Amino acid sequence: MxxxxxxxxxxxxxxxxxxxxxxxxxxxxxxxxxxxATKKNYIINGAMMISQEWGMASFxxxxxxxxxxxxxxxxxxxxxxxxxxxSATPGGSPNRIxxxxxxxxxxxxxxxxxxxKTPIEGLRTADLRFGSVSAKTITIQFGVKAPAGTYCxxxxxxxxxxxxxxxxxxxxxxxxxxxxxxxxxxGDTTGTWAVDNTAGLNVFWSLMAGTSNQxxxxxxxxxxxxxxxxxxxxxxxINNVFELFDVSLTEGTVAPPFQVPDYASELxxxxxxxxxxxxxxxIAAAGFIEFDWAASAAGTLGGGSIIxxxxxxxxxxxxxxxxxxxxxxxxxxxxxxxxxxxQTFNQLTATPKNLRLRLYSIAGAVGLAFQYRVSARx
Numbered sequence: 001m002x003x004x005x006x007x008x009x010x011x012x013x014x015x016x017x018x019x020x021x022x023x024x025x026x027x028x029x030x031x032x033x034x035x036x037a038t039k040k041n042y043i044i045n046g047a048m049m050i051s052q053e054w055g056m057a058s059f060x061x062x063x064x065x066x067x068x069x070x071x072x073x074x075x076x077x078x079x080x081x082x083x084x085x086x087s088a089t090p091g092g093s094p095n096r097i098x099x100x101x102x103x104x105x106x107x108x109x110x111x112x113x114x115x116x117k118t119p120i121e122g123l124r125t126a127d128l129r130f131g132s133v134s135a136k137t138i139t140i141q142f143g144v145k146a147p148a149g150t151y152c153x154x155x156x157x158x159x160x161x162x163x164x165x166x167x168x169x170x171x172x173x174x175x176x177x178x179x180x181x182x183x184x185x186x187g188d189t190t191g192t193w194a195v196d197n198t199a200g201l202n203v204f205w206s207l208m209a210g211t212s213n214q215x216x217x218x219x220x221x222x223x224x225x226x227x228x229x230x231x232x233x234x235x236x237x238i239n240n241v242f243e244l245f246d247v248s249l250t251e252g253t254v255a256p257p258f259q260v261p262d263y264a265s266e267l268x269x270x271x272x273x274x275x276x277x278x279x280x281x282x283i284a285a286a287g288f289i290e291f292d293w294a295a296s297a298a299g300t301l302g303g304g305s306i307i308x309x310x311x312x313x314x315x316x317x318x319x320x321x322x323x324x325x326x327x328x329x330x331x332x333x334x335x336x337x338x339x340x341x342x343q344t345f346n347q348l349t350a351t352p353k354n355l356r357l358r359l360y361s362i363a364g365a366v367g368l369a370f371q372y373r374v375s376a377r378x
Contacts, residue, residue, distance in 0.1 A: 023252045039256050042120055042128075042138075043203075045069045046247035047093035047260045050270045051084045053373075055280030058083040065377075066097050068270035070244075074114040076208060078105035078235045089143055089245040090178055091258035096143070096245035099207065105235040114207035114235060115226060116244055119378035121313060122158065122200030128187060128251065130157070130201065135187025140203060141180065141255035143246035148175040149232025152206040152217065153183050158199030158378075160224040162191035165217045167228055176241070184253050188220050197313050199378045203249065207234035207242055272313050276373040283325035283371055290333070291357070292367040302367075303347070303358035308374065312352040316374035320348065320357070323369050330359070333367035343368070350374060 006013065009020035018025040021039060050068040058081050059066060062074050066084045074080065082099040089096055097116065105112070128136045140153055148170050156163045166183040194200045206213075209227030217228040234240050246258040277289055291304040308316075322331040322341040332340045340362075347358040359368050 021252065021254055021256055023254055039250050039252075041259075041261075042125055042201075042249040043069075043118060043247050044120070044124075044269045045266055046142075046258070047089075047091070047266070048084060048095040048097055048245055048247075049093060049260075049263055050267050051095075051280055052267075052270065052274055052276060053280060054084075056084050056086065057281060065274075067095070068274060070097060070116060070118050072097075072099065072114075072116050074208070076105045076112045076114060076235050077107065077109070078238075079103040080114075080235070085243075087243070090180065091143065091246035092260045093245060096243050099242045101235050101238055101240040104238045105208075106233070108208065108210050108233055108235075110210040110212045112208055112210040112235075113213045113227075114209075116205040116207075118203050118247070119158075119199045120201045120203070120249070121378060122194035122196050122198055125193070125200040126195035128193075128201070130188045130193035131191050133189050135189045136251050137184060137186050137253055139182055139184045139250055139253055139255045141182040141246075141248045141250070141258065142205070142244060143178060143180050143258070144170070144205075145176060145178050145241070145243040146170050147232070147234065147237070147240050147242075148172045149234075150228075150230045151234075152204075152209070152227040152231050154204040154206060154226025155185055156202045156204065156224060156226065157188070157191055158194045158202070159192055160202070161222055162188055162193075162220060163215070163223050163225045164188065164220050165215055165225060165228050167217045167230060178243075178245075180246070180258075182255050186220075190220070191222070205244060206231050208232075268310050271310055273377045274373075274375050275308060275312070275316075277371050283321045288323045288331070288369045288371050290367055290369045292333075299360050301346075301358060301360055302365075303345075303356070306355040306357075306372075308350075308352070308354055312374065313376040313378070315351050316355075316376040318348060318350050318355060319373045319375075320345070321371045323371070325371075330357075330368050330370040332359075332362060332365045333369055334362075335364040335366055339369070352376070 048067045085098045204226035206227035209231040215225040322329040
């Protein structure tokens with residue numbers, strides 16, 4: 001069947017069951033009904049909906065996860081706080097990340113930096129063909145609310161020896177309002193880019209960068225840099241607020257409108273990298289997992305396995321807690337129902353598919369109880 005397509009289509013125009021994404025006609029669906037482009041978003045949790053570990057608790061230390069898959073790192077002479085916050089976004093998500101400068105740093109040292117980073121697994125980015133002559137152009141689109149200035153987005157490989165920096169500007173009229181920005185980056189035709197379950201591609205949003213973290217924008221370099229010399233010093237004024245939301249990374253030079261993903265599907269994607277047995281927040285407020293076995297004498301071996309679902313990226317690091325929230329310990333439940341905190345496992349092993357825990361009991365013990373975190377984060 002022959003189709004007649006418009007010669008000069010506009011972004012989002014539909015014809016013959018296809019939608020124009022700014023570069024090419026893509027199958028739209030489901031049909032009949034609303035038109036939805038099927039362009040892949042390589043970012044996981046770009047709507048900032050999932051925060052398994054801490055929920056909306058605030059952080060003041062570097063390298064915390066305000067939401068799953070997004071980590072905030074910094075080195076500076078000021079102070080800050082950051083968190084997942086409930087604030088509706090232009091794309092329709094109920095949440096975003098908010099970073100606040102609570103004490104200013106007006107003198108930027110060479111090693112100073114503030115960044116928001118999301119690593120993407122090589123198995124997820126393999127089809128971008130980075131490191132080959134077939135490397136594909138990508139566009140990173142995101143919502144941002146920040147003071148006026150020049151900011152940077154950096155893309156680095158997993159080995160952090162290939163990087164590309166691109167700038168974007170928050171104009172005076174856009175300052176401290178929700179705006180959508182996008183940057184386009186040509187695929188890297190050289191370098192080593194993982195296509196396995198290690199980090200394939202890292203995306204950085206820079207808020208502050210000393211000279212050690214700077215390179216000229218607009219070209220690939222054999223460095224581990226994420227900002228340009230034009231990077232605005234966000235930490236220069238107390239109470240500056242930076243918010244990030246509605247993030248996508250797609251193939252091509254034009255990003256489609258942001259789509260909030262299905263919550264349950266996005267949670268499953270996040271659980272490939274991190275899972276815990278309790279609700280977000282403090283350990284002590286949560287319930288606990290219990291294994292029971294008949295133990296008539298000391299030295300009886302008991303325990304069990306927990307199936308990790310979905311299967312994790314790799315064998316996870318494991319942290320266990322007794323029912324009082326003490327780390328690296330468990331609780332033994334004695335025959336009389338008494339709880340004895342402070343016991344240690346004799347055996348604790350994990351694979352991507354399961355967590356195995358075994359204990360040689362004390363006399364009269366009939367069970368063990370604990371809580372856990374397992375992490376296979378990149």
